[in-house]
Amino acid sequence: MSNKHPVIVVTGSSGAGTTFVKRALEHIFRKESINPLIIEGDSFHKYDRASMKANVTKQENLGNNFFSHFGPDANLFLKIEQSFKDYGKTGKCDRRYYLHSEKEAAEHNQRLNTNLNPGEFTPWEKVGNDTDLLFYEGLHGAVVTDNVNMAQYGDLKIGVVPSVNLEWIQKIHRDNAERGYAAKETVDTILRRMPDYINYITPQFSQTDINFQRVATVDTSNPFIARDIPTPDESFVVIRFNDLDKTPVDFVYLCNMINSSFMSRRNTIVVPGGKMSLAMEIILSPIVKKMIKRK
16 A cells, blocks of 8 residues: 555446446546546456457367456456556556557557557556556456455555346446347356356455445346346445545435435445435545545
8 A cells, every 4th residue: 555656446347337436536536636547457358359259269168168357367467466566666557458449449559650459458558657646447456365465555445346136237238238249148258257256356345445336226136138227216325334444434424415325334324326426426535635635
């Protein structure tokens, strides 16, 4: 952990909604004139898109049906840990981009004078000059194993953890809308990832400082046939604080500011889903400002 070069981590499974928290934090950064170094979790995958497909097929032929982006064999765990450590010490670290689309490929090809395609990585670059903090958003921001301990380098770690049925509904609909995948393809991916989900994704949420967990108030008992994603107004958000000394919060103020919110435990507040952005603003703004002031 570092006072001079703080590291903020937002971590969660594919389809969990980490992008929602990312946008809330980016709004805070703009409002407070904070210049973050943004690092995307996808850039730490070990294989590009074509190589990953080939390795999935190779592993299946060897009898391994659980090779996935969620596990250590398909990711650069040590590189993530080293990036957090380097930035905390020096304010600089290595960064590259995973090119999701033609648009992203065109932007980076122009910047780097390269000829890369969607699904490939840009070269590693040393970055961080004149930035105020490191902001990571991805699958593996707080992983702890026998070989790595990313969590120790995060000054603020945020977990995004919808109830699992809601997470699956969100993933199925997102993969269809953004990537054209049929529901069956996404279900196959969910099944292939399940062991890694249990062993490497879920344990992170015991390491995070704050967890945002959206819980639907409508029937999601069969996520594989759901026709739409429950709206924010059809859900509540359970917000849990791991250590109130590290991330103090005024629960009385929160409950007064957010109608229909309530405390379910001494370190947990429940807010209506439609008030999630407001809750994030109220909770995260003073924490981020305090981090910058400590610098």
